[in-house]
Amino acid sequence: MGSIRSIGLTTASRSSDGSSIKIDKDDSINVQVVLRCRPLSGDEKRAKMPVAISCNEHKHEVSVIQNAANRHLAKSFVFDKILGPKSQQKDLYEQAIALIVNEALEGYNCTIFAYGQTGTGKTYTMEREGRKQKSREFHNDVGMIPRVVRQIFDTLEAQNNKYSMKVTFLELYNEEITDLLVPDEVSQSLDDKSRKPIALMEYGKGAVFVRGLEERVVRTADEIYKILEEVRRMLCRRVDAEERIE
Numbered sequence: 001m002g003s004i005r006s007i008g009l010t011t012a013s014r015s016s017d018g019s020s021i022k023i024d025k026d027d028s029i030n031v032q033v034v035l036r037c038r039p040l041s042g043d044e045k046r047a048k049m050p051v052a053i054s055c056n057e058h059k060h061e062v063s064v065i066q067n068a069a070n071r072h073l074a075k076s077f078v079f080d081k082i083l084g085p086k087s088q089q090k091d092l093y094e095q096a097i098a099l100i101v102n103e104a105l106e107g108y109n110c111t112i113f114a115y116g117q118t119g120t121g122k123t124y125t126m127e128r129e130g131r132k133q134k135s136r137e138f139h140n141d142v143g144m145i146p147r148v149v150r151q152i153f154d155t156l157e158a159q160n161n162k163y164s165m166k167v168t169f170l171e172l173y174n175e176e177i178t179d180l181l182v183p184d185e186v187s188q189s190l191d192d193k194s195r196k197p198i199a200l201m202e203y204g205k206g207a208v209f210v211r212g213l214e215e216r217v218v219r220t221a222d223e224i225y226k227i228l229e230e231v232r233r234m235l236c237r238r239v240d241a242e243e244r245i246e
């Protein structure tokens with residue numbers, strides 16, 4: 001069972017003449033499912049594991065190979081978009097993510113999440129970090145979250161508007177919500193009364209929000225990268241501590 005980690009960005013943007021941005025009140029929900037197939041890993045290749053799928057990006061179709069010897073295709077599935085094993089992070093970003101970020105900046109509520117069985121590439125696709133030394137340039141394998149953060153700030157700065165931004169960062173695991181912006185040391189030192197309750201609340205029409213999450217005001221993309229790094233380290237420490245207990 002995997003966990004869901006969600007980093008939330010709340011932006012309020014105001015044009016230079018002081019009028020606020022227009023938000024379309026259309027409640028319709030538009031869901032797109034993009035399938036990304038990762039290449040075989042080094043270990044899988046060494047173990048001579050057969051390739052189990054065949055991607056047709058043009059037809060938006062993936063076929064499951066039932067018999068690897070004669071490449072018999074058992075079943076095909078159609079998605080809104082397919083990215084095959086040769087696809088790069090940049091391809092996914094340009095073809096499926098950048099547009100959603102533009103919509104979020106126009107005032108729509110948008111969510112991007114990765115879903116899949118363990119080892120399928122969720123962390124690689126979403127979180128992978130890495131910038132070339134002393135440069136704004138990303139390495140090729142940098143994931144979606146750092147790219148989204150950069151696009152948001154680049155767009156807001158280019159518009160020369162006033163804006164404010166807050167981030168939240170939570171983990172949902174085994175039906176429990178953990179606020180990742182409250183360091184483990186702090187959360188363990190609080191007594192029950194001082195601890196902010198974290199609950200998933202509904203407010204009409206199926207919309208939900210998480211009450212009691214820590215929010216941090218951020219002014220630059222680097223401040224968000226620092227938070228991501230801080231949380232990544234905290235999670236590594238947590239995994240180490242759990243392994244020591246086992």
Ligand SMILES: Nc1ncnc2c1ncn2[C@@H]1O[C@H](COP(=O)(O)OP(=O)(O)OP(=O)(O)O)[C@@H](O)[C@H]1O
Pocket residue numbers: 002037038039041116117118119120121122123124125
């Ligand atoms: N598109 C890709 N290209 C190259 N390597 C990839 C790709 N996707 C994933 N990998 C590699 O496959 C391995 C598993 O990926 P990852 O850890 O991202 O899976 P996950 O879905 O997050 O797994 P878990 O649910 O267990 O956390 C990693 O070594 C990662 O570097």
